[in-house]
Amino acid sequence: MNVGTLSPTLAPVVSPIPLRELMPWLVFAGLLMLLAIYFVGAEQGATSLIPGMYVHEFVHDGRHLLGFPCH
Template identity: 45%
Template sequence: MSQLTATPELEIPSIPVAELAPWAAFVFLIAAIVLFFISADQGIVSIPSGNAIHEWVHDGRHLLGYPCH
């Protein structure tokens, strides 16, 4: 005997772009700031002077492929 089973219809939720845009902009800004600090060579465009940030993110620079020495 064959048994028929009814499959429920799935409703695909819609993502409102207007509500998502501010969060996407925020994440992009944070990612850009993090990338700046990782890629900063402590040169002329560096916000703080010294070598501290370079040493803190040294391994991250190598992981991302930035040459530093």
């Protein structure tokens, strides 16, 4: 029986990412999330930046699932 498997003597190498390096990516991800919420929730519904109904049809089920007003 390999005792080392159950009680490893080496601690895993973990180097935390500094907040200063992480922050731009968090802001970027937040902006992408806001853009996704806009397109799912409002585009070609309450507002319309892109003409036509393609975006509306593409996100229609998600819009109903999340409870945004649709029709």
